[in-house]
Amino acid sequence: MGASGGIVIGRAFVLDRQYIQVSRKPIADDAVQAESKRLHDGVAQSIDQLKRLKSQSANAGSAASEELGFLLDAYVHMLTESRLVRGAEELIVSRKLNAVHAVSEVIDVIANQFSGIDDRYIAARASDIREVGLRLMRCLIGETDRAADMAPTGAILIAEDVSPADMARFEPGQLTAFVTALGGAEGHTAIMARSLGIPAVLGAADIIRGVSGGDQIIVDGGRGEVILAPTDADIAHYTQRREDWLAARNKLASLRDVPSATRDGVDIDLHANIELPIELSAALENGASGIGLLRSEFMFMNKDYLPDEDEQYAELADIVKRMDGKPVTIRTLDIGGEKLAVALQADMGTGPNPALGLRGVRLSLRKPELLEAQFGAILRASLHGQVRVLIPMVVSVHEMTRARHIYEAVAKRLRKQGHAIPDDLPPLGAMIEIPAAAIAVDTLARECDFFAIGTNDLTQYTLAIDRTDDQVAGLFDPLHPSVLRLIRDVIKLSNERGIPVSVCGEMAGDPRYIPLFIGFGLRNLSMSPVNLLLVKQRLRRLDTRNSKHQADRVMEQWDQARIAMMLDDFNDLA
Numbered sequence: 001m002g003a004s005g006g007i008v009i010g011r012a013f014v015l016d017r018q019y020i021q022v023s024r025k026p027i028a029d030d031a032v033q034a035e036s037k038r039l040h041d042g043v044a045q046s047i048d049q050l051k052r053l054k055s056q057s058a059n060a061g062s063a064a065s066e067e068l069g070f071l072l073d074a075y076v077h078m079l080t081e082s083r084l085v086r087g088a089e090e091l092i093v094s095r096k097l098n099a100v101h102a103v104s105e106v107i108d109v110i111a112n113q114f115s116g117i118d119d120r121y122i123a124a125r126a127s128d129i130r131e132v133g134l135r136l137m138r139c140l141i142g143e144t145d146r147a148a149d150m151a152p153t154g155a156i157l158i159a160e161d162v163s164p165a166d167m168a169r170f171e172p173g174q175l176t177a178f179v180t181a182l183g184g185a186e187g188h189t190a191i192m193a194r195s196l197g198i199p200a201v202l203g204a205a206d207i208i209r210g211v212s213g214g215d216q217i218i219v220d221g222g223r224g225e226v227i228l229a230p231t232d233a234d235i236a237h238y239t240q241r242r243e244d245w246l247a248a249r250n251k252l253a254s255l256r257d258v259p260s261a262t263r264d265g266v267d268i269d270l271h272a273n274i275e276l277p278i279e280l281s282a283a284l285e286n287g288a289s290g291i292g293l294l295r296s297e298f299m300f301m302n303k304d305y306l307p308d309e310d311e312q313y314a315e316l317a318d319i320v321k322r323m324d325g326k327p328v329t330i331r332t333l334d335i336g337g338e339k340l341a342v343a344l345q346a347d348m349g350t351g352p353n354p355a356l357g358l359r360g361v362r363l364s365l366r367k368p369e370l371l372e373a374q375f376g377a378i379l380r381a382s383l384h385g386q387v388r389v390l391i392p393m394v395v396s397v398h399e400m401t402r403a404r405h406i407y408e409a410v411a412k413r414l415r416k417q418g419h420a421i422p423d424d425l426p427p428l429g430a431m432i433e434i435p436a437a438a439i440a441v442d443t444l445a446r447e448c449d450f451f452a453i454g455t456n457d458l459t460q461y462t463l464a465i466d467r468t469d470d471q472v473a474g475l476f477d478p479l480h481p482s483v484l485r486l487i488r489d490v491i492k493l494s495n496e497r498g499i500p501v502s503v504c505g506e507m508a509g510d511p512r513y514i515p516l517f518i519g520f521g522l523r524n525l526s527m528s529p530v531n532l533l534l535v536k537q538r539l540r541r542l543d544t545r546n547s548k549h550q551a552d553r554v555m556e557q558w559d560q561a562r563i564a565m566m567l568d569d570f571n572d573l574a
């Protein structure tokens, strides 16, 4: 699955999965139960990963996949009511070891016993135990603590899976591309790859076994191709394609300072989505007129504690200052579902369906101290520029009422503490990314100063297709008439009521969809920085009336394939 476009020819770096740092810090006497639960949550997560790997490799249908299937079954077995798990549990209770430490000790004991047996087959099982144990430890650490700093500059990363938190560990320029066995095209790893401009192919089931570190390979992230052991002819062909790709990219750069307006002179705001502060320079270089979505999760990644108001303020103030008066829309924490944070793992629970569970604003309202710290940091940072505050995963107006209540209380507290904050508090808005919110958007209008339509989750929840699941990735289609109708209707109501509205899901960064959005009456789009100029190029050729006409025609269609074709054929002849 091509997740992020671009062509790279380079050397593979296969993620060293053996490297894990084990903290030996003991747990408090009253934490035994919580630590045991953590162990069992980690076991459940490991089993889930193994099952996904199994079905992924079965889908690949290669000769080896049956054999791999048996091995993965055996791994699942090792985690079910096994000595590994029981042993670790005992160590948590008897010696107050933390779960990771306990697992590492048990693995050593079991693996040593195996390797001492004078039988080559059984001795080899020691490595299986270690493999399973390491997987469990990685799950327990949460954000897999991998040796990102070992990858040489310019490497093509090959890994089973790469989380957004993993990506955050790499230096800019360290990775030129990556290929993973797992992952869906609209998950956050894919989004991050696109926004960092790193070509990526996800869902390549057999990749780990097919590549060794140092192998020369070619990645075509646009087409979703990985070429192993390329011939001279392959290299010549892809070198040419890479040059064409780079030339097209450079040509776009000339659009940086031209106005972002349609041919008939209607200004369109093009904002950037930011996941990590390092993307800020790309946003500015590509002419973003603001940040339409600052995902605040980065402040919680790779930390085993919750950052307090001061720490968050320092990070946010820096970004707001660097935007130099341009609008910055800061979204409160959207942890949960596919997005994880170690320090909140216990609060998020392990419901049977995390995407439908305690996430986004639900978690923030359950744990109001989270919102209090975030609002405090945002309000203080707002003094340095033009800030808006965005609440994720809103379903009902009560959530906004409660959030606003906390927002105003925090403002009052800050004033009392002598912090300078603006007299008029920054606008407070809601993400429209759940069908319920889109359908009843008029009810939310009462409490919201602006709306931001999140097409990633809106598509996921409308179509009941997990955005991160490689097995259904082919079905994830935001052109389904239901999704388009929701987007159209939210824009219409917002425009009628004079409520500012933007689209900030991945659709906003795809030039194909731009005529449709403009035709719906949208005038503000927020996207990965790398797409800003492509979108600007597209919209400068558009005419708003013609777009409206085309959008109306698209909305009469009932077949997604036909809609896609119409968008591809869309020639803006005014």
Ligand code: PEP
Residues within 6 Å of the ligand: 293, 295, 334, 433, 453, 454, 455, 456, 457, 458, 504, 505, 506
């Ligand atoms: C969305 O859901 O479309 C969105 C913009 O938010 P995120 O991708 O961070 O869930």
Ligand code: MG
Residues within 6 Å of the ligand: 392, 433, 454, 456, 457
């Ligand atoms: Mg979302």
